[in-house]
Amino acid sequence: EADxxxxxxYLVIGTGKKITLECSQTMGHDKMYWYQQDPGMELHxxxxxxxxxxxxxxxxxxxxxxxxxxxxxFPLTLESAxxxxxxxxxCASIGRGSGNTIxxxxxxxxxxx
Amino acid sequence: xxxxxxxxxxxxxxxxxxxxLNCSFTDSAxxxxxWFRQDPGKGLTSLLLIQSSQREQTSGRLNASLDKSSGxxxxxxxxxxxxxxxxxxxxxRSGGGSQGNLIFGKxxxxxxxx
Numbered sequence: 001e002a003d004x005x006x007x008x009x010y011l012v013i014g015t016g017k018k019i020t021l022e023c024s025q026t027m028g029h030d031k032m033y034w035y036q037q038d039p040g041m042e043l044h045x046x047x048x049x050x051x052x053x054x055x056x057x058x059x060x061x062x063x064x065x066x067x068x069x070x071x072x073x074f075p076l077t078l079e080s081a082x083x084x085x086x087x088x089x090x091c092a093s094i095g096r097g098s099g100n101t102i103x104x105x106x107x108x109x110x111x112x113x
Numbered sequence: 114x115x116x117x118x119x120x121x122x123x124x125x126x127x128x129x130x131x132x133x134l135n136c137s138f139t140d141s142a143x144x145x146x147x148w149f150r151q152d153p154g155k156g157l158t159s160l161l162l163i164q165s166s167q168r169e170q171t172s173g174r175l176n177a178s179l180d181k182s183s184g185x186x187x188x189x190x191x192x193x194x195x196x197x198x199x200x201x202x203x204x205x206r207s208g209g210g211s212q213g214n215l216i217f218g219k220x221x222x223x224x225x226x227x
Contacts, residue, residue: 006156033214042117043157043202043217059214090156102147102215104156 003027006091006105013081013112021076021108023091031094032074033102036060036087043090049074081112115140115207119218126193127226134188134221136203141181143207148177148188151200151220160201161188193225 004025013019023032030051035043035058045058049068063085064078074093078085091105116139126132136146145164149157161170161177163186169178176189190197200222204215 035217040219042219043204043215045214048214059216092157101159101162103159104149106156107154109154 004091004093004103004105006089006108008108009106010109011111013110015082015112017081017112019078019081019110021089021091021110023074023076023105024072025074025093025103026072027093027095027103028071029093029095029103030071032068033092033094034058034064034066034074034076035090035092036062037090037107038087047076081110083112086110086112115143115205115216117203117205117216117218119201119203119221121221122219123222123224125224125226128193128195130193130225131189131191132193132223134190134201134203134223136186136188136218138184138186138205138207138216140207141184143181143205146177146179146186146203146205147215148175148186149202149204151202153199157202190223193223195225195227198223198225 007022032049034047036046037043044060046062047066049055055066066076089108092102094102118137120135147162148160151157163170163179174191179186200220202220204217
């Protein structure tokens with residue numbers, strides 16, 4: 001059982017609000033990822049990190065930002081939410097000892113109204 | 114650019130049937146391929162991971178095969194059960210070896226009827 005947690009699980013917020021989606025893992029994994037998934041569609045990588053103070057943008061352009069100040073924590077922030085940001089956001093991690101298996105959190109469903 | 118396609122998009126079978134889910138990818142230079150299960154409103158659970166040098170992996174009633182040269186993988190589910198109902202996703206890691214990012218297919222939504 002993987003120990004990777006996301007909060008909040010479900011959130012409805014108004015346009016223009018600032019929101020931070022939290023992701024924490026207790027496995028000591030170096031690599032962490034944020035994916036965005038619309039219903040019935042494939043996952044798209046929006047951000048990743050290979051370690052503390054390392055962050056990169058993914059394949060899909062996103063208006064969100066991330067930070068990696070601690071190994072276990074990889075929050076994603078939207079400074080001004082818009083309805084187009086409505087989606088599911090999935091956090092994941094990989095560790096050196098995990099055989100390249102990627103572990104996912106349960107996801108954060110964001111609705112912007 | 115790597116693209117991953119899964120066929121069929123949806124599948125409905127009676128309980129007890131054996132079934133095959135298909136995954137194809139356009140660039141055969143992959144590092145590994147992974148099959149996941151996603152239940153509604155949940156994250157992804159890893160089922161099987163096949164390294165590029167391997168041909169197949171097995172876990173219980175699941176068997177995944179990999180034919181890198183033809184750009185294909187299959188997930189075989191034996192004696193399907195209603196609890197197998199979920200969306201099954203295929204993802205390949207390519208371009209950068211173990212540092213490469215995962216490219217996902219859209220998934221196959223499986224429904225097993227009791």
